[in-house]
Amino acid sequence: MDASPTAGLPHVVILGGGFGGLSAARALGKAPVRITLIDRRNHHLFQPLLYQVATAALNPSDIASPIRRILRRQKNVSVILGEATAIESAKKIVQLADGEVAYDFLILAAGATHSYFGHDEWMDAAPGLKTLEDAVEIRRRVLVAYEAAEREVDQRRIADWMTFVIIGAGPTGVEMAGALAEISRRVLERDFRRIQPGRARIVLIEAGPRVLPAMSAESSASAVRQLERIGVEVITGSAVTGVDGNGVTHAAGRIDARTVIWAAGVAASPLGKTLGAPVDRAGRVLVNHDLSVPGADSVFVIGDLAAISYEGKPVPGVSPAAIQEGSCAAANITRMVRGEPPSAFRYRDKGTLATIGRAAAVADLGRLHLRGLVAWLTWLLVHIFYLIGFRNRFLVISEWAWMYLWNERGARLITGDVEPLLERGERPEDRKRMLSP
Numbered sequence: 001m002d003a004s005p006t007a008g009l010p011h012v013v014i015l016g017g018g019f020g021g022l023s024a025a026r027a028l029g030k031a032p033v034r035i036t037l038i039d040r041r042n043h044h045l046f047q048p049l050l051y052q053v054a055t056a057a058l059n060p061s062d063i064a065s066p067i068r069r070i071l072r073r074q075k076n077v078s079v080i081l082g083e084a085t086a087i088e089s090a091k092k093i094v095q096l097a098d099g100e101v102a103y104d105f106l107i108l109a110a111g112a113t114h115s116y117f118g119h120d121e122w123m124d125a126a127p128g129l130k131t132l133e134d135a136v137e138i139r140r141r142v143l144v145a146y147e148a149a150e151r152e153v154d155q156r157r158i159a160d161w162m163t164f165v166i167i168g169a170g171p172t173g174v175e176m177a178g179a180l181a182e183i184s185r186r187v188l189e190r191d192f193r194r195i196q197p198g199r200a201r202i203v204l205i206e207a208g209p210r211v212l213p214a215m216s217a218e219s220s221a222s223a224v225r226q227l228e229r230i231g232v233e234v235i236t237g238s239a240v241t242g243v244d245g246n247g248v249t250h251a252a253g254r255i256d257a258r259t260v261i262w263a264a265g266v267a268a269s270p271l272g273k274t275l276g277a278p279v280d281r282a283g284r285v286l287v288n289h290d291l292s293v294p295g296a297d298s299v300f301v302i303g304d305l306a307a308i309s310y311e312g313k314p315v316p317g318v319s320p321a322a323i324q325e326g327s328c329a330a331a332n333i334t335r336m337v338r339g340e341p342p343s344a345f346r347y348r349d350k351g352t353l354a355t356i357g358r359a360a361a362v363a364d365l366g367r368l369h370l371r372g373l374v375a376w377l378t379w380l381l382v383h384i385f386y387l388i389g390f391r392n393r394f395l396v397i398s399e400w401a402w403m404y405l406w407n408e409r410g411a412r413l414i415t416g417d418v419e420p421l422l423e424r425g426e427r428p429e430d431r432k433r434m435l436s437p
């Protein structure tokens with residue numbers, strides 16, 4: 001017999017411990033329900049700072065916190081490590097890779113992943129940035145590229161190792177390009193003898209007409225100016241048509257590069273489709289105004305996996321939207337438990353920020369467009385405020401202060417096997433030549 005005080009209460013399953021899922025769990029803290037939060041990772045990840053791990057500014061543990069620890073004081077939640085494979089909404093069951101969990105209410109908050117627009121064969125040559133593993137892999141590739149260039153003798157091949165292409169100029173692409181330029185020009189420049197990392201070529205390429213398409217035209221133009229000031233080459237209006245171990249082909253030409261990063265496409269978690277409800281082109285579930293799923297009123301979909309409009313505009317795939325949707329789904333479940341009808345989701349747009357580098361950023365806050373140092377300070381405050389856990393906040397502030405004062409990067413470690421990266425795209429005879437002094 002289950003003697004816990006929550007036994008017999010309606011069972012809410014929250015699938016995903018990201019921004020949306022955690023917000024829902026917290027908002028249900030005092031509700032008369034028992035909650036099971038399921039995630040395939042044991043940690044909540046602060047994705048907006050992933051690029052700082054990818055460029056060796058922060059350590060992986062600075063931007064992640066165990067979900068179990070975050071929720072340890074909330075007695076009505078159990079956390080389960082598990083991979084969900086499907087939702088059977090007719091039977092009210094979540095299928096896991098190794099079992100199943102029944103629910104009375106489900107909040108589906110499984111987020112999104114990369115989309116290579118039907119070219120999954122590009123994935124190996126151009127990793128995306130979504131998980132801690134992705135960030136560590138990109139960091140490895142960037143640092144190995146400089147090591148390979150340092151021991152190379154052929155000038156053309158040095159240039160290929162010292163060319164970095166970032167595909168997609170949304171916030172992630174812009175932030176990656178800016179941070180790569182900074183680490184090359186300000187940090188690595190002093191550490192090598194034979195190459196000059198400060199002269200690395202960093203190319204940001206975008207198929208659309210401008211960078212940061214979700215921001216104002218003013219902020220987009222300012223971002224290009226700030227990127228160019230730190231030496232990033234920005235190409236817009238040219239779609240990438242091919243990616244391989246030796247570079248990128250795009251509508252307007254070819255760029256030889258040994259390091260390519262994918263920041264272009266997003267696809268919703270495949271779990272959305274298993275609901276059998278209508279989805280949009282990116283696989284996001286077209287939810288009702290109250291975030292419930294058409295035909296399954298005990299299932300709510302939130303965050304990057306939900307497609308919803310508010311006041312005629314699509315709600316963007318950003319963390320404040322996921323957090324607000326998590327609270328709304330929680331409030332609706334609380335109402336339904338009391339026998340009241342759910343209410344419609346209302347989105348409060350808190351603005352958009354993108355950072356480019358040290359004292360360089362853009363921010364659209366309603367009608368206010370900030371740039372440079374003011375925008376950067378705003379970005380800094382917002383990110384520190386939202387980082388979960390005092391320890392993480394403290395560590396991140398101290399790492400940033402150290403970097404700012406001394407132009408140092410504390411997390412410049414190459415982990416894992418280096419050889420396969422050095423060998424990628426190489427002919428054996430070229431490898432031998434490269435290894436000669």
Ligand SMILES: Cc1cc2nc3c(=O)[nH]c(=O)nc-3n(C[C@H](O)[C@H](O)[C@H](O)COP(=O)(O)OP(=O)(O)OC[C@H]3O[C@@H](n4cnc5c(N)ncnc54)[C@H](O)[C@@H]3O)c2cc1C
Pocket residue numbers: 015016017018019020021038039040041043044045047048049050051082083084085109110111112129130171172269271302303304305317318319320322353
């Ligand atoms: C590199 C990057 C930078 C970003 N920068 C910003 C920014 O600056 N500002 C901003 O507002 N937003 C930013 N975003 C977007 C923001 O992170 C997302 O909008 C937000 O994380 C969405 O929250 P979510 O809860 O829907 O999904 P997520 O936070 O992605 O959480 C989904 C959770 O579900 C779990 N999960 C997924 N599938 C399964 C499964 N099958 N079984 C079990 N668990 C599963 C995952 O492990 C994860 O914990 C950025 C995103 C990325 C990738």
